[in-house]
Amino acid sequence: MPNDSPAQNLTVESWGDPSILVTQFPDTEDFHGRLIETVLRLEQDRNLTQHFDGYVGESKVYHVERWDCPAARLIDERAKALFKSALKKDDAVVDLSWASVYRAGSYCLPHSHFRSAASLVYFLDLGDENAGGRFLFADPRLKICCKHEPGRMTSPVGPEPRPGILMMFPSQCVHMVTPYQGSRPRITMSWNIDDKALPGDPLSS
Template sequence: MARIEINIRGLFATPVAAVELPDAEARNAELRRLILERRAANPSVQASNAGGWHSDRALEEWGGARVGEILAAARQVANRMTADRKGQPVYPTWTTQAWANVNGPGDANICHYHPGSFWSGTYYVDDGGCATDPALGGEFEMIDPRGPGPGMYAPALKFAGEDGASVGSGETIRPRPGLLFLFPSWLFHQVRPYRGSQLRISIAFNLGLAQHPGQDESVLS
């Protein structure tokens, strides 16, 4: 039989971007101090956190210049990941909302999404040892938006190719200081229980639109 040429495309992909921010050691030392001081003086907000401490969503106001650096980097990444319906680059005026999370032994974040935003993301201040010891857990897990997929019928099978391994399940990101990543706000995600004895500290944020570009061209630069 003659060789059959097959054209395979990965349709409906979900973009997730990751970047290592420079000057992480100095930035994280300042942020760790600020966040833990805030935690000592303020009770936790109850959101997705199962245990742990969740700050108010005004981190951009009390977090200082270092939080501003993180959000500026997030907006740059978002601009590179966003286009109009014709595929042309757009540069929206992003609105931002940010908060801090501190997880100790046994703490986690339940599965959730972030309504009212376009991009969401996380920056790691302290991994609590997760980066070098997988036994400590604390991974950030993103759930396949297609649902359980073929795993319901044939759990031993997957789609061919590198991106097919997690079909019907999830992908994880292991925390490490200085790592910033963005994902669509509608993507279900969670933080697995942290089993270390230290503190896992992260900053979460949302990027939204003051107005949709199609409604008012003034949001484009």
């Protein structure tokens, strides 16, 4: 396992809009294998996982902080560190975190996240090449999605996906995942983060 501090030496750049930030982790070979194994193992745990028959991915493995996995803790800490450093906040409170597993036929319709200021997605395993499963923003408030006229969303766009990319965006930004048709599971991790805790359970909201 890498033993660096969570945010050390990370180069953070905006992508497409000043509010969308991207960083690429250089040390993915050190922990991706164990992290993928952990997600696929915990996908069988009924206490952590919910199945969706493909319409928001095939399944979500919730509560990254409960996984008892050093690699998961590392990514969890890096997500919180990016939130604090980029938004200049003293605290990073995770309202909900999860891994999404996509298999052939899985997709996710356009949606926003709620109960948080920022959402983060980490590309853990993109699955098979040229098999879809692209993360795209589709929001008329983002200029990059409105190539023809301001305020008219005609161009869903997203960064070129690579394993090890962590991306942060305002939680209200509408985004989607195109249908995935590969055979190897496509796995991402997500966080909804604010600088203060909210009452209630996000999974029952």
